[in-house]
Every structure is written in structure tokens, then in C-alpha cells.
Amino acid sequence: MEKKLHIKKGDKVIVISGASKGVIGNVVEVSREEGKVIVEKAHMISKHVKPRKQGESGQIVNVEGAIYADKVMLYCDKCGKGVRVKTVVETVEKDGKTVKNKIRTCAKCGAKL
């Protein structure tokens, strides 16, 4: 079942628990099915890469592993820390029509995230 996540690809987040606690990075991948995200430079894991051709040796590379979305919070540059998100509805005039936009803001300082 797909989970609704508060994190989107490209979001700047901070890891709040686990071995990568305190790491700030951009979300590079989101898996709604698993409720997991991949954050730049967080939860680095070693991965064996199998040789593609005969005679080539396998390699071990470090890649970012997926972490549970509950372990990250959106990062607010203004507050300088992980924050809770408040969704506000912004009403804008567009081509003579009133359009409602949902925007995410920092629950503390109100900055758009």
C-alpha cells in the first residue's frame, strides 16, 4: 500500500535518528511503497558490484541506502534545524480566476519550504 509521505524528492532534510543522525542533505529518491527515502550523504552502505565482463573484478562502492521517512525531518534554513511542516492554503489570482495553492511552510517561522 502506498503511504503518504511528508517528504518529496529534492527536499532538504535532516536525519533525526540512527547512525546518520544530524546529516543534512537533499532527498534524491522517495519510495512510497516502502515509506523510505534516500538522502544525499546519509546512511552510506557498501555495495558489491558484480563484474560485467569476464576478467573484470567486482567492486565495492559506497552508496546511499534508503532510510525510513519518519527518521528525517524537513530542514528549515531560517531556523537552522529540522522542523514540523504546516500546510497553508494560499489564494492567488490567475487569469481572472482564484486559484488555491497548497504550500508547505515551517511551523516555527513560517518560511516556505
Ligand SMILES: [Zn+2]
Ligand atoms: Zn523555520
